Amino acid sequence: MTLTSALQQAAELITQADALIITAGAGMGVDSGLPDFRGSEGFWNAYPALGRRNLVFHEIANPAAFRRDLRLAWGFYGHRLQLYRNTMPHKGFGVLKKWAEKMPHGYQVFTSNVDGQFQAAGYDEQRIHECHGSIHHLQCLLPCRNAIWSAQDFLPEIDTQQCQLLNAAPTCPHCGGIARPNILMFGDAEWLEQRQQQQQARQASWLATVSRPLVIELGAGTAIPTVRHFSHRLLHEHHGRLIRINLREPQVPTSLDVGLAVGALDALTALDALL
Template identity: 60%
Template sequence: MNDADLARAAGWLSQADGLLVTAGAGMGIDSGLPDFRGPGGFWGVYPALGRARIAFEEIANPAAFARDPRLAWGFYGHRLDLYRRTEPHAGFRQLLALGERLPGGAFVFTSNVDGQFQKAGFPAGRVCEVHGSIHHLQCAAGCCDAIWPADGFVPDVDAAACRLRNDMPHCPHCGGLARPNILMFGDWQWVERRSAGQQVALADWLAAVDRPLCIEIGAGNAIPTVRRFSERHGWRLLRINPDEFRVPDPARGIGLAAGGRAGIAQLCAAPG
């Protein structure tokens, strides 16, 4: 993006009355979180799954909890521990500060399940996690629609084997196995009540603002949930992505070929 585009984006920000932040997996890369795009990348992080030729779509699947729950919880337990230990990069707080300058504030729509926006200071009531959250649990057998925090579960994972060593979490209602409250592949048992409530709050916020600037970070085309949402909502769109940065309407959108942290920093430094 050239200086003229940066100035144009900064001008949009000055005219906006709200900030709609939409984010995919690329948002966390600058915080050190792994990128699962492609089997090579995923198996590079989880070599035990690579040796067994288990793809991301197979382990991130409710069938994995039925077939081999210690392996499934080895994968999700490792991720839960990683996300708890990871500090959000500076771009998160820069977005928070941008939103605080606008009358309507900021609202986040994300496919990420890591809780990084809340950890960076975004109010929980202003975050919509469309695919759920790893920090919440539900019954794997679907005995009820209860959702509860995962705070009491501290996973002990054998990283070399990708297997959970300690006790697996259980449903407090039926005593059966618990699983993350995340929408997985081939998932008909996901309890979407929490996410549905967040989507209602987001719809209310969108109805209350007239000129929300949408800043999309790290959302790809492979699973286009976030990109489609960005293109349907927002008064103007700034798409930050190192590879898939093109926008459908250049009159109403700008594409910035950059990673999340660098792109946000460029916007914050632009005159306007």
């Protein structure tokens, strides 16, 4: 199938749908200028100080890192927090939102991204399920209790050359101990998931009301397949159709679905021109 015919088939799926489910992985943010940490080399290009230490992503994205070297761990997460706060979502977010708000039964978002880009683009907070948590929320490292709070008052000062936090790290308001992002990390038995569970419950209630859902999946690869598994479950349980937008891995389950080997922004822009 040519790209032109694939785009036309995808546009037809959008016009036929009664509900839109946007599923997104790290590739969704690349067009906004965000790194996707693809492989150790890509990660170390973004964080050369960690490359000099031969620290790979799963070693710093780990609650043990906060116990081992607090300033390095918060140097990494503090930098990411600043980056996500300062990044404007690309125009594709707005295109998707326009389609979503025209659907008879509305929309939901399922994302493994912790960056808050959908909220920054104006999506309804009540329609977003962040399955790995959010960098914009904190919890106790221990944790001393089931408490999650906003990170808005934490303004990290970072030595980007050394990946070091220069100011005071955030602390738990209940016990005074170390605070960490409310993100599901590697080797993480302490992640507090009640915020994510509330989002999941809202999404499940909504899914029970739709009959012809269309899944538009963006930038979700097979290395950590959480988003792909969710997309495929929707096809099986809710008889939906899938538009998979993925530059490197666009394969789809059936001929009724559409795979587009294009970046998120380019694909969404091209589809919008057809609608």
